[in-house]
Amino acid sequence: MASAxxxxxxxLRASRKISVRPAASPxxxxxxxxxxAQCARPGRKKGWKDPSDNFEFPEPYEGKAFNDLGEQLRxxxxxxxxxxxxxAAVQQALxxxxxxxxxxxxxxxxxxxxxDKEFAPLxxxxxxxxxxxWNAEEQDTDLITDEVGEDDFEENDxxxxxxxxxxxxxxxxxxxxxAVWEMPLLSKFTxxxxxxxxxxxxxFRYTTYMGEFHPADRKVVVEFAPRDLSELxxxxxxxxxxxAGARYxxxxxxxxxxxxxxxxxxxxxxxxxxxxxxxxxAAKDPTDTFEDIPLDTRHHKFKSIPKYPKEWYMSExxxxxxxxxxxxxxxxxxxxxxxxxxxxxxxxxxQGVLSSVKEKEPVAVRVKAR
Amino acid sequence: MSATNCLRCLGxxxxxxxxxxxxxxVFAPRTAxxxxxxxxxxxxxxPQKSMEHQDRSVRVYRAGKKMKIKKKGNLDRGKPPAPGxxxxxxxxxxLSNDNALPVPWVTEMVAGxxxxxxQVGTIVSLPPVLQDQLRATEAFQPTQTWGLFRKPSTLIxxxxxxLIGKMEKAVENKETARIVLTGEKISGKSTMLLQxxxxxxxxxxxxxxxxxxxxxxxxxxxxAPIPNTENPTLYMQQNYCLKLLQSIxxxxxxxxxxxLSVSSHSELPQNITVNQPLLSLINAAxxxxxxxxxxxxxxxxxxxxxxxxxxxLLSMDNLPHIMKISEYRSASFDKIHAHDLALVKxxxxxxxxxxxxxxGGAVIAATNRNNGPRIPxxxxxxxxxxxxxxxxxxxxxxxxPYFKGYDERVxxxxxxxxxxxxxxIGKKEARGLMEYWAASGLLRTTVDEQAVSEKWTLxxxxxxxxxxxxxxxxxxx
Numbered sequence: 001m002a003s004a005x006x007x008x009x010x011x012l013r014a015s016r017k018i019s020v021r022p023a024a025s026p027x028x029x030x031x032x033x034x035x036x037a038q039c040a041r042p043g044r045k046k047g048w049k050d051p052s053d054n055f056e057f058p059e060p061y062e063g064k065a066f067n068d069l070g071e072q073l074r075x076x077x078x079x080x081x082x083x084x085x086x087x088a089a090v091q092q093a094l095x096x097x098x099x100x101x102x103x104x105x106x107x108x109x110x111x112x113x114x115x116d117k118e119f120a121p122l123x124x125x126x127x128x129x130x131x132x133x134w135n136a137e138e139q140d141t142d143l144i145t146d147e148v149g150e151d152d153f154e155e156n157d158x159x160x161x162x163x164x165x166x167x168x169x170x171x172x173x174x175x176x177x178x179a180v181w182e183m184p185l186l187s188k189f190t191x192x193x194x195x196x197x198x199x200x201x202x203x204f205r206y207t208t209y210m211g212e213f214h215p216a217d218r219k220v221v222v223e224f225a226p227r228d229l230s231e232l233x234x235x236x237x238x239x240x241x242x243x244a245g246a247r248y249x250x251x252x253x254x255x256x257x258x259x260x261x262x263x264x265x266x267x268x269x270x271x272x273x274x275x276x277x278x279x280x281x282a283a284k285d286p287t288d289t290f291e292d293i294p295l296d297t298r299h300h301k302f303k304s305i306p307k308y309p310k311e312w313y314m315s316e317x318x319x320x321x322x323x324x325x326x327x328x329x330x331x332x333x334x335x336x337x338x339x340x341x342x343x344x345x346x347x348x349x350x351q352g353v354l355s356s357v358k359e360k361e362p363v364a365v366r367v368k369a370r
Numbered sequence: 371m372s373a374t375n376c377l378r379c380l381g382x383x384x385x386x387x388x389x390x391x392x393x394x395x396v397f398a399p400r401t402a403x404x405x406x407x408x409x410x411x412x413x414x415x416x417p418q419k420s421m422e423h424q425d426r427s428v429r430v431y432r433a434g435k436k437m438k439i440k441k442k443g444n445l446d447r448g449k450p451p452a453p454g455x456x457x458x459x460x461x462x463x464x465l466s467n468d469n470a471l472p473v474p475w476v477t478e479m480v481a482g483x484x485x486x487x488x489q490v491g492t493i494v495s496l497p498p499v500l501q502d503q504l505r506a507t508e509a510f511q512p513t514q515t516w517g518l519f520r521k522p523s524t525l526i527x528x529x530x531x532x533l534i535g536k537m538e539k540a541v542e543n544k545e546t547a548r549i550v551l552t553g554e555k556i557s558g559k560s561t562m563l564l565q566x567x568x569x570x571x572x573x574x575x576x577x578x579x580x581x582x583x584x585x586x587x588x589x590x591x592x593x594a595p596i597p598n599t600e601n602p603t604l605y606m607q608q609n610y611c612l613k614l615l616q617s618i619x620x621x622x623x624x625x626x627x628x629x630l631s632v633s634s635h636s637e638l639p640q641n642i643t644v645n646q647p648l649l650s651l652i653n654a655a656x657x658x659x660x661x662x663x664x665x666x667x668x669x670x671x672x673x674x675x676x677x678x679x680x681x682x683l684l685s686m687d688n689l690p691h692i693m694k695i696s697e698y699r700s701a702s703f704d705k706i707h708a709h710d711l712a713l714v715k716x717x718x719x720x721x722x723x724x725x726x727x728x729x730g731g732a733v734i735a736a737t738n739r740n741n742g743p744r745i746p747x748x749x750x751x752x753x754x755x756x757x758x759x760x761x762x763x764x765x766x767x768x769x770x771p772y773f774k775g776y777d778e779r780v781x782x783x784x785x786x787x788x789x790x791x792x793x794x795i796g797k798k799e800a801r802g803l804m805e806y807w808a809a810s811g812l813l814r815t816t817v818d819e820q821a822v823s824e825k826w827t828l829x830x831x832x833x834x835x836x837x838x839x840x841x842x843x844x845x846x847x
Binding site for chain 1: 471771772805807808809811812813814815816817818819820823
């Protein structure tokens, strides 16, 4: 019985495509030439001539085999499309060929034959072998590199992990050098913190991305509390808060504004300063004090953080109070127990059940005698 | 074995020998020669499925199978409940439980027991006549636990004594006490209303009680504009009015039989002349059609000055419902404010202080927290009133100037009311209550201070309803 593998092989064999590759184009059949081989290209017309070539044989000789060079030259002279210069060159070559002595001609022919013989296996079309499986023996001529054995370790270097460890050590040492030699120099630039003075009301915030470009690096934010502006009266301060609108935080009682209109942080800061100055002059304006308008806090969500009530913390006093309460309640229970006033639910239920049973008249039950 | 049948001919029948002249025994049902299984005949009693198929001359094509979904026959689901039966079951009130033990020390409520400060923390039972009266005005609620005990009884709390004291004081001065009861969920606001009503009945007051304000505004009763009312047009609810009149009559029958009318009412369906008992005035409302004029006439009679009328208790449960826009629409399809409904207006006028009862009385309303809508103006007004009562002018809550949901009419009504908070009960009251529970056979513990403290704490620090849930309405005992 034929095995399954065999039948599969047969099926595959029937459906495979046999690649027939000509080893060399007919152009190669020209025996000796110095010009580069040129394929006919689809875009080019027949008779197109590469300007870099100074001479080319006329094309229509496909499938023809010539015995010697003279024969080939003569055949090309028969071509009508040959131009004058070429024709003259061919004729000159033909004349020099015919002037050669016979021995030389024979010698050349011999050389050509030998070359043909050597090239024969290259020219032969490579056919897939008769019983080959998926034509596995085919050599891939398109491969650029020969990958075989590329990753083999040849015992002459460290492994990649070793290199990585070394690199890590180099990095540590680099930063250690910076820490020891360069960082102490930074202490020259230290400044002592000074809390803002009374006239320094505005607090600016800038953003830097360490020299990198970022769309937000121009942004400047200013925050200030209206009640720090001592030159304003209370009414003016409240007017300032109302003018600030949603920028006023009623929980922290601060106004926060930002600007990123302009290209440079300094410009943005200037704009903020100007705006605050305008706000303050508007707040000082006595024509309308906004006193009839209530402060709008709809934009702000008040957070209430529940805290453990102070009264609930256990203190010595509280402990004493609780103990006293417990003692009192114990005394009360004892007293009630003594006077039999303490109420026991379980006992009462039992008594209730008993009394309800007693209330019912006894009924004779007939028992079947055995 | 070289078989007679080669492999190719496996498909052929094995009885080929018959044609070769070999004798083959013929059995009626052919069986396998070596087999232990029983022979199975076609059932003799079973008739052939389709007789026409037997007739080979008529060729019958088999029709494709169709999926048939069997219709379920009419299942017997029993009798559907009659109209109104479900609601009756939902609203069913059970006031006694024969399995519960009678508690020997519980006394019956008398006229003065609710105002007795010494009785705080004790349980009193409602006398049968009072039970009927309270039933008539729907003062009992199905969510309350009356059905667990032998007799409907109630705990006298500090708050109830305070409330009754206020009512009595108002009657002494011939004034009207206007009180709104607030408090947490299930803290006993409706029961306080019930106690106020009990006190009123026992002291021969006239009680008009709106058991659920929601029924007035949620579009469940018929309504019609009252003629000759404009800016704003008022609306009467005749069906509700008739129901209310009947409950008033049932609850206050004895008093109404004694009271006589002071003016004639010729506009009513039944002409009422001077010096007729008010009972006949109420009886004039036989149908919903004339209910509103009868109610108006009754109201004017009750408020008649110098006629020696008894004090009046006007009470309403679930107050927040009438403090909003109702579900009703006017002829131009505008929403009707609840205060434009005549019955609601009557109550809110009384609560706002516009009505003056001749011999004094009380207007008491209870808020509800579970099912009630949140009315910002009402909540604010009540908080403000509480702050004023406590003398806390600094902590007085103020209106949010940018909030649009306030209602001026509501604020106007609640501007001068007295707010009473129904708070958590103290441990003394809790002990009295739990002893009653244990004596009724509902609490299987010894009621000592520890047990009381435990249930009191479990019940949110003395929220009465929560204590009930923790002790009575749970399987863990």
